[in-house]
Amino acid sequence: GDSVTQMEGPVTLSEEAFLTINCTYTATGYPSLFWYVQYPGEGLQLLLKATKADDKGSNKGFEATYRKETTSFHLEKGSVQVSDSAVYFCALASSGGSYIPTFGRGTSLIVHP
Amino acid sequence: AAGVIQSPRHLIKEKRETATLKCYPIPRHDTVYWYQQGPGQDPQFLISFYEKMQSDKGSIPDRFSAQQFSDYHSELNMSSLELGDSALYFCASSIGTPSYNEQFFGPGTRLTVL
Numbered sequence: 001g002d003s004v005t006q007m008e009g010p011v012t013l014s015e016e017a018f019l020t021i022n023c024t025y026t027a028t029g030y031p032s033l034f035w036y037v038q039y040p041g042e043g044l045q046l047l048l049k050a051t052k053a054d055d056k057g058s059n060k061g062f063e064a065t066y067r068k069e070t071t072s073f074h075l076e077k078g079s080v081q082v083s084d085s086a087v088y089f090c091a092l093a094s095s096g097g098s099y100i101p102t103f104g105r106g107t108s109l110i111v112h113p
Numbered sequence: 114a115a116g117v118i119q120s121p122r123h124l125i126k127e128k129r130e131t132a133t134l135k136c137y138p139i140p141r142h143d144t145v146y147w148y149q150q151g152p153g154q155d156p157q158f159l160i161s162f163y164e165k166m167q168s169d170k171g172s173i174p175d176r177f178s179a180q181q182f183s184d185y186h187s188e189l190n191m192s193s194l195e196l197g198d199s200a201l202y203f204c205a206s207s208i209g210t211p212s213y214n215e216q217f218f219g220p221g222t223r224l225t226v227l
Contacts, residue, residue, distance in 0.1 A: 042221075044218040089156075
């Protein structure tokens with residue numbers, strides 16, 4: 001079945017540091033890939049998505065590129081802020097799973113001033 | 114903009130009691146999804162409804178049931194509660210199914226079973 005593996009956290013960075021959170025997936029067919037962010041005490045918010053190979057999703061300075069050859073969708077940001085502290089979930093949705101998102105375990109990001 | 118509303122936000126129950134969680138989707142959204150997120154875990158899909166009919170079923174225990182009403186709000190009924198049911202329960206809504214349309218998540222209901 002579909003599955004998502006993302007790096008364990010917490011990831012602790014200083015403000016303005018470069019961020020990478022790795023995500024790899026296993027799926028049949030051609031899934032859509034997503035990054036969700038969860039701020040403390042809140043629900044999941046869609047951060048960015050990519051629906052086909054080589055697509056780049058971007059939002060709020062975050063980027064991720066759909067790499068079919070490496071089955072990866074790593075999240076990057078050039079300069080993180082304290083306000084980026086949250087839990088980040090990589091997810092995929094495919095026709096094999098009726099387009100219900102399958103989530104990774106989540107990676108906690110802590111940004112210090 | 115209107116968002117997904119869940120009530121209550123927090124709920125404390127004893128073992129073997131029942132609980133009902135409510136979800137009000139974004140206006141004009143006809144699909145509702147329920148997820149369970151245990152402490153430090155990823156959200157696990159429980160069940161979804163489209164146009165008041167069950168559309169997909171995930172890892173929902175037999176002790177739980179859910180339905181979607183004519184106004185598209187949904188309720189998750191949980192009986193014979195166990196300690197392991199303590200979790201954050203998210204509702205999400207979207208327009209249409211089955212092809213993927215963005216799901217909008219509510220803030221969640223935190224259920225604590227004592």
